[in-house]
Amino acid sequence: MAENTNYEFKGWVGEDPSAAEGKMQWKTFEPKPWEETDVDIKITHSGICGSDIHTISSGWGPADYPCVVGHEIVGVAVRVGSQAEGGIKVGDVVGVGAQNDSCLGRDGPCDACANGSEQYCNSNVGTYNSKHRNGGKSMGGYALYHRCPSHFVIKIPDGLAPESAAPMLCGGVTVYSPLKHFGCGPGKKVGVVGVGGLGHFAVLFAKALGADEVVGISRKADKKDDALALGCDDYIATAEDKDWETKNKSRFDLIISTVSSPKVPFKEYIDMLRMDGTMVQVGAPEEALPLHAFSLIPKRKRLAGSMIGSPSDIRAMFQLAADKNVKPWVEKRPMSEANQAIIDFNAGKPRFRYVLVN
Template sequence: MSTATDYKFEGWGAFDKNSIKGELKWFEYEPKHWQETDVDIKIKYCGICASDLHTMSAGWGEADWPQVVGHELVGEAVRVGSEVKHVKVGDMVGVGAQCDSCGKCPEACEKNREQYCTEMVGTYNGKFNKGEAKGDKSYGGYANYNRSPGKFVFKIPDGLDPALAAPMLCGGATLYNPLTLYGAGTTAKDVGIVGIGGLGHFGLLFAKALGANVTAISHSESKKADAEKMGATRFIATHGGGEDDFKPYARSLDLIICTSNDENMPLSGYLSLLRPGGNFILVGAPEKALPPINPFQLIPTHVSVGGTMIGSPEQINDMLELAAKQKIHPWIIKRPMKEVNQAVPDMHAGKARYRYVLVNEENGGKL
C-alpha cells in the first residue's frame, strides 16, 4: 500500500465500454506506491482527449477496467518527493499522456524521446514497472488527485492560464512534436493541417506561432471561418475526396500533419499536395487500417509517410514556454467535472469547439 495521506484518491471510473455513453461512476482507488521521485497533484482542470474516448469505448482494445481516464491534467502540487527538484509544493503543475519510462534506454530515453520507450507508461491504462510501484495501475485526471513520477510532471509557466495549459499537455504536444521535428516555419514553410478538431486546431495555432504559412484541410467549408481565426491563410475543402478536389493545390505544401481518425480518408489526395521531399505525418489514430498506398504515390514524387506520438518532456516544456510567450489561446469550453457524464457523450458526438476542459470546482478550479 502507498504511504497514507490526509486525502483520498477518488475519480470518475470507466468500468466497461458503456462508459462512453456517460456511465462513469465515482469511486475510490489506490494510487501507485509512493516513491521519493513522485508528485501528488490536487487536480483543478483536465482536458477531454479523443484517446479517453477510444479507451472508454474499447476501440483501441479492451482496457484494464476500471479506468480513470484523462491525461491533460493540471493542478496544485501538494506533495513532492525529496528527489524532485524542479517543482515544489504549491506550484501549478500538469501531467500529459505519459507518466513514466525506463529512463535509460539508448534508443529513446537517452535521446530525449521518452515517448518511444518500450517501457513507456501511459498516464492511465498503464502499469508501472519500477521498484515498489511495479505492477501498480496508473490512474488519470477525471479525479480529485493524481500521483505521477516527477520527471513527467511539468511546471506551468507564470502567465499561462492553467485551464488553457491542460489540453496542451496531450493535444498541443501531439501537434507541437511533428511541427518542430519536421521544421515548420523553417525548412517547411508551407504546412497543412488535416482535420479541424481538438487536435487540428492546435496544429493551426502552433504552426502559425512557429512562422509557417498554414493551410487548413477539411472535408467541408463549415469550419473555414474558425480556421482562419486560428491562423490559416488558405483553406482546402476536400468534399468527396476526388482528384479534382485536390488538383488546384497539387505540390503546394512541404509538410502535412493529419489529425483525422477517418479510416477512409482520401490519402492519395493528401499525398498529391506535397512537394518533392515533403512529409505526411499521422498523429490521428483510426481504429481500423488506413487506405492502401500505391508505391507510385511515393516513388516518383519523393514524399514520405510517417507518424509521431505525443511529446517528450523536453518538447512539452518548450511548448509551454512558447505558449506563455506568444499568448497562444486554445479554443476551450469549460465543463464542470461533476457533469462528466454529459460532457463525454457530447465530446463523442463532436460538439466540442474545440476542446472540453473539465473543471474540478471542489479543488478550486474556476469555470
C-alpha cells in the same frame, strides 16, 4: 508550505465499455504505491482527449478496467517526494501529459530516453490504463488527485492559463512535436487535415513557429470561418470543391493529418506534398489506413507517424505558447458533468476542446 497527505483519490471510474456512453461512476480508487520520486497533484483542470474515449470504450483494444481516463492534467503539487526531479515544490502549478513513466535508462541503454524522446521508450507507461514499474495501475485525471513520477511532471510557466495548458499536454504536444521535428518554420507551407481538437492546435502552433502559409483542410466548408479565425491563410473543402486536387498538387512542405477515420482521400492528401515533403499521421483510427506505394515513390515523399511529446517537448511548447500568446479554443465543464461532457464530445460538439474543472 507543509505537505498534507490527508486526502482521498476519487474520480470517474470506467468499469466496462459502457463508460464511454456516459456511465462512468464517481468512486474511490487506488493510485500507484507511493515512491520518493513521485509527486501528488490536486487536480484543478483535466482536458478531454479523443484517446480517453477510444480507451474506455475498448476501441483500441480491451481496457484494463477499472480505469480512470484523462491525460491532460493540471493542478497544484501537494506532496513532493524527497528524490523528486525538476525542482518541484509543494504549491507549484504543474501538469502531466499522456506519459507517466519510461525506463530512463534503469533497465540498461535506451536510445529513446537517452536522447530526450522518452515517449518512444519500449517501457512507456501511459498516464492511465497502464502498469507502473512498481506494479501499481496508472489512473488518470478525471479525478480529484493524481500521482505521477516527477520526471513527467512539468511546471506551468507564468502567463499560461491552466485551462489553456491542460489540453496542450496531449492534444497540443501531439502536433507541436512533429511540426518542430519536421522543420515547420519560415519558408514552409503547412497543411492541416481536420480542423478539430488536434487540428486547431496544429494551426495555432504552425503560425507560432512562423510558417509562411498554414491551410486548413476538411471535407466540408462548415469550419472555414473557424479555421480563418484561428489564423489559417486559406481553407480547402474537399467535398465541395471539385478541382481541389488539381489546384493544390505539390503545394505543401508538411501536412499534419489529425483525422481518425480511414475513409479519407489519403492518396490525394499525399499528392499535395512537394518533393521531399512529409505527411505526418497523428490521428489514430481504429481501422487500417489505405496506403498506395506510388503515392510516395515519385518525388521522394515521406509518410511519418508521431506520438505525443517528451517532457522537453512539452516545456518548449509551453514556453512558445507563453511567448506567442497561443490560446486554444477551450470550453470549461464542471468535473461533476464528466459523463455528459464525453457524450457531447462524441457528438462532435466541442469547439475545440473540453476541459473539466474541479
